[in-house]
Amino acid sequence: MVWGELYSSAFERVRAKVGNVKGVLLAYNTNIDAIKYLERNDLEARVERTGKEEVIQYSEELPESIKGVPQLLGSILWSVKRGKAAELYVESCPVRFYMRRWGWDELRMGGQVGIMANLIGGVYGIPVITHVPQLSKLQATLFNDGPIYVPRVEDGKLKLLHPREFNNNEENCIHYIYEFPRGFRVFDFEAPRENRFIGSADDYNPNLYIRSEFRERFDEIVPRVQLAIISGLQALTRKNYREPFEIIRGHLEVLNEKKVPVHLEFAFTPDKTVRKEILKLLPEIWSVGLNEVELASIMEVMGEKDLAEKLLASDPVNPIAVTEAMLKLAELGVRRIHFHTYGYYLALTSYRGDFVRDALLFAALAAAAKAKLGDVSLINDIASAMDVPINDKAKAVEEALVKEYGMKNGIAEVSGYQLAFIPTKIVEKPKSTVGVGDTISSSAFISEFVLR
Known part of the structure; x- marks a missing residue:
């Protein structure tokens, strides 16, 4: 298989269609890095x-x-x-x-929401409605130009403003x-x-502070979007998770009622109680994204300790162990699981199509461009990663998947699900790693939607 040709084709197809997305809701964590x-x-x-x-x-x-x-x-x-x-x-x-x-x-710009807002709104040109726990003057300056909005209630009416027009000086x-x-x-x-x-080191994101505009006017916000990405649950503890989780469940109810697919982006979550509560949300979630550390931590609270150890035992991560773990998550009702690690990505879906693989390819290009350039300003910047070499170690991963599941062209059938695989491009000396995971997950989720 010529992965270079597949990369090029995926980029062109996504670039042609990405502007067709009506809007994306992003909640809940934004900060300054x-x-x-x-x-x-x-x-x-x-x-x-x-x-x-x-x-x-x-x-x-x-x-x-x-x-x-x-x-x-x-x-x-x-x-x-x-x-x-x-x-x-x-x-x-x-x-x-x-x-x-x-x-x-x-x-x-920091926080999964902030990073995704600058990418989706500032680079892809898709309107995003963004939750910013505290919109300080410094925080506002870190948002890109483009259709990036925060909700504000004025004279009883909900308005959408670019963060720099918000004119509040809240905390950093x-x-x-x-x-x-x-x-x-x-x-x-x-x-x-x-x-x-x-x-x-702030007290808003770790407590998952949710602004009044999102608590009181959420049913007015949702009709303006086609997709939603939720993140920021990782710092919650058994002492403070109950109130924000109650609000999140209400938000998921509205999103599902309006048939808006929701992606939950994991991050390393130290508190086991919170991890268990996140698992309870999965039946209401369309898609999840995680890496091997996060997947292992979830397997641990599911009682799969041997599997958790396998996920952290080798480099590159054993793809058969990853697939087994994703199947465990899929049993909870989530329709799409996107695993990203150094060197390769996998997606396990309850539906089928090459577009799932091609969305991963576009995401890998976007991630490589960010690592190479430090930041991506235009969608055409992503093409600069086309000359970044594909990870050599991913060949052994692909061979293992072919042997175990009969994978062809990066696609296999596994226990009633489709498994998609791609080898990623590796930047030898990246300018920065901050935000690369968020770039991967948001790009894959959105580009899969536009390629359907």
Whole structure:
């Protein structure tokens, strides 16, 4: 199979149709990312000053939240050691002050919703209605030009305004992103791939604060969109999940009543109670997106510990174990499961068609373009990733799928579902990894819709 030809065809087909989407609803997490590019000497010195022995213990197993500097530094080492992304809520004010003093190299749009809004609205030109927990002046400046809207009630009427027209000076919600490249060394650890650790240091997103416009006027917002993407549940805990989940269930009821397909984007969720509650939402969800760390964490709360271990045992991730895990999720009623990992993507769907595979190809191009350029400003920028090489390790993955499921042209039948596979393009030295996962999932979901 000539994957290069399939990539080119998928890009042209999506580019021709992507403007046909009426609108996309994005909720609930938007913030400001303060990005710090880690330096070995600086990080090692901080660990030594804090107490290496105490820090190292957190590099073995992540805490549920960050309450001290040893947990912060140990969690960063956890990500470096594995080359895996993780995000934890920073409870401690002294740790937040420590991170602020540590500083950052740049500020960017953050939060899954914020990143997706700038891509879908600012690049693809699709109208998006966006939930922004706190719309500060700085937050507003980080939104791209384009059909990006936030709802506002004026004189009893719902209006949609670009964030820069909102004219409120609410709080800055800052998340600290600690990025490292492939091969980054600290003590005896060496990063097998580039990635980052995220310390969430605001009190709105971690509590899933939902604005009054979305709580009170949601039934007026939904008729303006054809698709919805939900994210931001990852920082909730057993102590604070009940109220936001009650609102989310109400929102899902309205979306399903209006026949709006909903995609739920997972992120690493430390609290097991919240993971179990997310599983209860899946019968109301059309589609989910996740990586191997997130899929393993879900398998763990489903009682599939052996399968969870298999998902984290090899690089590249064992595609047969991934498929088995996706089938477990599909049994809960979700119609589409999109798995993305370093080197390849899979999609398990209750429906069939090459468009599922082609949507993954477009998403992989968009992700490679973002990694290569740092940001994507125009849809034609995505074509710049056409010359990025396809991951060599994905060949063994494809061969395993062919042997196990008789896969042809990236498509197979598995237990009554369709399984789609693509090898991804790998940027050797990406400018940044922040937002790549959100680019992948939102691009695949939307392009699958336009290719139907």
